Amino acid sequence: MRQRKLSISTILQHTLLILLSLIAIFPLYWMIISSLKNEADIFNSSIIPWNATFSNYVYAFQEMPILRMMLNSFVMATLLTAFQLITSILTSYALVRWQVKGSTFIYLLISLSWLIPMQVIMIPNYVLVNQMGLNETLLGIVIPLSVSTFAILSLYQSFRSFPKALIDSARLDGEKDFFILVKVILPNLKSTIASLGILLFINGWNEYLWPMLITTEMENAPIQIGLRSFVNSDVNMWGSLMAATTISCLPILVIYFILRKHIIESFVRYGIK
Amino acid sequence: MSNYQSNSIDIAALEPIQAKSKRARKWRLLTKPYIYLAPSLILLWIWMYYPTLSTFVLAFQNWGMVPGTAPTPVGLDNFVRLLSSKDFGISIINTLFYTVGLLPFSIVIPLFLAVATHKMEGKMKNVYRAMFFIPLILAPVSVGAIWRWLFHPTNGLVNDLLLQFGLIDSNIAFFSDPVFAKWLILLITGWKMIGFGTILFSAALTGISKDYYEAISLEGANRFQQFRDLTLPLLSPMIFLVLMMSLLFSSQWTFAYIDILTQGGPFGTSTNIYYEMYKYGFSNMDVGLSAAAALLFFVVFGIIAFVLNNITKKYAFYDN
Structure with missing residues (x-):
C-alpha cells in the first residue's frame, strides 16, 4: 500500500x-x-x-552591424572579467595575508557596496564618464564596473580556506609577497578562479543598463544594446529579430553546453548577483 | 585566522635584516597591504561611494544635466514634488507588488524543485537542474525580446493558441493592458529567477547528511514531516539569504523587463521605483527628482537589509 x-x-x-x-x-x-x-x-x-x-539571419546581418556588436560584447565581457578578477584577487590576498589595520572596516566597506544599485549612482557616473571623454567607448563601460563586490566576497572565502602552511613555508624560504600570490596561491586556486571567471564573463555579456547609457551608436554598442533598439524599433520583422536574439544568446549557450557541470558547480559555490 | 596572521608577522620579524634600516622595513610592512588593496578601494570610492554621496547631494538640488550649467540648491523641493506625484505613488505600490510577488519564484518553487530533484539518482537530477538553470544565464534583453514575441498582440503564439482553443474572442494586447502588463512582468521575471533559488537550495541540501534522514524515517516520519522537521530547519540559513537577496534585488531584476516590454506603461501602471529613477534622470532630465527617489529608497532598503540580517542571526538554524 x-x-x-x-x-x-x-x-x-x-x-x-x-x-x-x-x-x-x-x-x-x-x-x-x-x-x-x-x-x-x-x-x-x-x-x-x-x-x-536562413533568410532571417541574412536580413538581421544587413540591418545591424551584428558582427561588430558581438565583437564589442566579447571585448567588453573579457575586459570586465579580467579587471574584476585582478582587483578581487589583490584585495582577497591583502585581507588574508596581512593583519591590516582597519580590515574589518575595509571588509564592511566592500560588502556594503553590494547594496548600492546602479540606478543610484548612474547619474554622477554618467557625468564623470562624459567629462573623461569616454562616452561611446568600451572603456567607458568597463572602467566603472571594474570592481565587482560579488567577486571580492566570493574569492575572499576561497582565499581564507587556503592552507596557511603553504604560505608560511614560502615565506620562510624568503619568497617575495607577490611571488607567493602568483606562484603559490593562484596555481592552487586555478579551478576556483576559472569558475568565477565564467560567471563574471556571463554577467559581463548580459550587462545592460550601464552600457545602454554610455553607448548610443550601434557601432560602439554591445549586442544587448543593439538588440534593445531593434526590439523597440517597432518593425514587424519578428523572424529576423529572433535571428538576432539567437545570435546574441549563442556564446552563452555554447559556453553553457561545454562547461555545464563547471558552471553549475561554480554557481553552487558562489551564487550569482 | 587572526591567530595565523600574528604568526606570519612574527615570522617576518625573524627574517634577517638586510641593508635597509629597521624603520624602513617596518614602514614597508605597514604599507604593503594597502598597495594590494588600493586598486579596489580607489575604484570603489570613485565609482561607488563618491557617486552615492553625489546623488545624496543632488537630491537637494535642481539640475537638467546640461553641460556648462551647474546644479542649483532647492532644499526639500524635490522630495515634495516626488511625494506629491501620482506616478511615484504607483511605482511604490508596484515595487511592493513585484517584491512580494517574486517570493514564490525565488523561494517556494525553488524549494520544491530542489527537494524533488535532491533524492533522484543518476542523470535525471542533473538534466532537470540544467534546464531550470538556462533562463537564469540568458541576457535580460534576449529574454525580453522572446517574451514580447510570444505575447505579440496580433501574431504571437499565446494569442494564437487562446483563439484556437476558443478561450478568447479577439486578440489581447497584453503589454498595453494595465492588468496584464504588470502580471506578465512579474511572471517573466519569476520564470527567469526560478533557477537562482533552485541551485542554491540544491547546494545546501547536498551538504545535509543522509544519516539524519535515516534516523528520522526510522522514527516513522512521513515525507511531509521529514521536510518540515528536518529539511526546512537545516535549509533556514540559505532560505534567509535567498529571501534577503530576493527582497533587495527584485526591483533590479524587474527593471530590464519593464524597460523592454512596457517602458513602464500603459499610463505608468507597470513601472517600479528603479525604472522611475531612470526615467526621471534620462528621459525627463530631472536629476534632482531621480536623486531624491534614490536617497529615499536607499534608506528604505538599508533598513530592510539591517533588519533581515539581525533576524537571520537570531532565527536561522546552523548545523555545526
Missing part, C-alpha cells in the same frame, strides 16, 4: 518537474524555431519550421 502511494507521488512529481522544465526551455525553443521560419510561416503557430530558411 505504502509502496503504491509512493509511486503515485513519484509520478506526480516527475510530471510537475517535466512541465516546469518545458516552461523553462520552451521560449528558447520558440526563439530558434521562429528565427528559421520563412515569411509565410512566421505567423502560424506550428512548432516545427517545415520550410526552414
Whole structure:
C-alpha cells in the first residue's frame, strides 16, 4: 500500500518537474524555431519550421552591424572579467595575508557596496564618464564596473580556506609577497578562479543598463544594446529579430553546453548577483 | 585566522635584516597591504561611494544635466514634488507588488524543485537542474525580446493558441493592458529567477547528511514531516539569504523587463521605483527628482537589509 502511494507521488512529481522544465526551455525553443521560419510561416503557430530558411539571419546581418556588436560584447565581457578578477584577487590576498589595520572596516566597506544599485549612482557616473571623454567607448563601460563586490566576497572565502602552511613555508624560504600570490596561491586556486571567471564573463555579456547609457551608436554598442533598439524599433520583422536574439544568446549557450557541470558547480559555490 | 596572521608577522620579524634600516622595513610592512588593496578601494570610492554621496547631494538640488550649467540648491523641493506625484505613488505600490510577488519564484518553487530533484539518482537530477538553470544565464534583453514575441498582440503564439482553443474572442494586447502588463512582468521575471533559488537550495541540501534522514524515517516520519522537521530547519540559513537577496534585488531584476516590454506603461501602471529613477534622470532630465527617489529608497532598503540580517542571526538554524 505504502509502496503504491509512493509511486503515485513519484509520478506526480516527475510530471510537475517535466512541465516546469518545458516552461523553462520552451521560449528558447520558440526563439530558434521562429528565427528559421520563412515569411509565410512566421505567423502560424506550428512548432516545427517545415520550410526552414536562413533568410532571417541574412536580413538581421544587413540591418545591424551584428558582427561588430558581438565583437564589442566579447571585448567588453573579457575586459570586465579580467579587471574584476585582478582587483578581487589583490584585495582577497591583502585581507588574508596581512593583519591590516582597519580590515574589518575595509571588509564592511566592500560588502556594503553590494547594496548600492546602479540606478543610484548612474547619474554622477554618467557625468564623470562624459567629462573623461569616454562616452561611446568600451572603456567607458568597463572602467566603472571594474570592481565587482560579488567577486571580492566570493574569492575572499576561497582565499581564507587556503592552507596557511603553504604560505608560511614560502615565506620562510624568503619568497617575495607577490611571488607567493602568483606562484603559490593562484596555481592552487586555478579551478576556483576559472569558475568565477565564467560567471563574471556571463554577467559581463548580459550587462545592460550601464552600457545602454554610455553607448548610443550601434557601432560602439554591445549586442544587448543593439538588440534593445531593434526590439523597440517597432518593425514587424519578428523572424529576423529572433535571428538576432539567437545570435546574441549563442556564446552563452555554447559556453553553457561545454562547461555545464563547471558552471553549475561554480554557481553552487558562489551564487550569482 | 587572526591567530595565523600574528604568526606570519612574527615570522617576518625573524627574517634577517638586510641593508635597509629597521624603520624602513617596518614602514614597508605597514604599507604593503594597502598597495594590494588600493586598486579596489580607489575604484570603489570613485565609482561607488563618491557617486552615492553625489546623488545624496543632488537630491537637494535642481539640475537638467546640461553641460556648462551647474546644479542649483532647492532644499526639500524635490522630495515634495516626488511625494506629491501620482506616478511615484504607483511605482511604490508596484515595487511592493513585484517584491512580494517574486517570493514564490525565488523561494517556494525553488524549494520544491530542489527537494524533488535532491533524492533522484543518476542523470535525471542533473538534466532537470540544467534546464531550470538556462533562463537564469540568458541576457535580460534576449529574454525580453522572446517574451514580447510570444505575447505579440496580433501574431504571437499565446494569442494564437487562446483563439484556437476558443478561450478568447479577439486578440489581447497584453503589454498595453494595465492588468496584464504588470502580471506578465512579474511572471517573466519569476520564470527567469526560478533557477537562482533552485541551485542554491540544491547546494545546501547536498551538504545535509543522509544519516539524519535515516534516523528520522526510522522514527516513522512521513515525507511531509521529514521536510518540515528536518529539511526546512537545516535549509533556514540559505532560505534567509535567498529571501534577503530576493527582497533587495527584485526591483533590479524587474527593471530590464519593464524597460523592454512596457517602458513602464500603459499610463505608468507597470513601472517600479528603479525604472522611475531612470526615467526621471534620462528621459525627463530631472536629476534632482531621480536623486531624491534614490536617497529615499536607499534608506528604505538599508533598513530592510539591517533588519533581515539581525533576524537571520537570531532565527536561522546552523548545523555545526
